[in-house]
Amino acid sequence: MKPLVIFADAQAAAAGxxxxxxAGRSEPYAAGVTVGTRVPGDRSPEIPHLPYVLVRKDTDLPHSSMANTRATLxxxxxxxxxxxxxxxxxxxxxxxxxxxGPVIRGVRPATGPLAAVDDTSRGTPGSDIDLSTFTVLANVRPATA
Structure with missing residues (x-):
């Protein structure tokens, strides 16, 4: 019988x-940063939660051998x-x-960073806060269950 192969959560691993x-960086622009996997509910400029880093997984592409999966983050x-x-x-x-590390074995750049402004989307008002976004390709280690 073949072993059951699973892949850990690359999104949570990258956020971690x-x-x-x-947390240990001295650059002024990194001071007080919060990292999460959900868009803050209130992104208005009056709420002091900046800077904020959001990590989301866009896709998973498992290799046919199940020895690796590549996630776009x-x-x-x-x-x-x-x-x-x-x-x-x-x-x-x-x-x-x-x-x-134990979940993500390697990462390579894909796109960006690209500058943007948090504007109105899907009928929800935006905050007009400056943002920058990028993607990376993460190779995720398999585990057997």
Missing amino acids: VLRTAL RVTVWHTDADQAHDLAQLCQGLLIVHS
């Missing part, structure tokens, strides 16, 4: 990597201005690219 790595950074959003996104991208 960034949460841990950013999208990271979005909201900050007080466009320059700091870009700088923090660059730092996050670099931290992910150099990471190798």
Whole structure:
């Protein structure tokens, strides 16, 4: 009988990597950063939750041998201005690219960082807060269950 192969949650793993790595950074644009996997419910400028880093998984592409899966991770950074959003996104991208651990074995860049503004989408009012977003391709280790 073949072993049951599963893959851990790359989204949660990447958020954990960034949460841990950013906690010890001295760059001013990384001070007080929060990392999560959900868009904050209230993104208005009056709520002091910036900077905020969102990690979401866009896709999974398992290899036919089940020896690996490649997840596309999208990271979005909201900050007080466009320059700091870009700088923090660059730092996050670099931290992910150099990471190798028990869930994510390796990461390579895909797109961005790209500058944007949090605007109205899906009928929900945006915050007009500057943001920067990028994607990376993460190779995820298999585990047997």
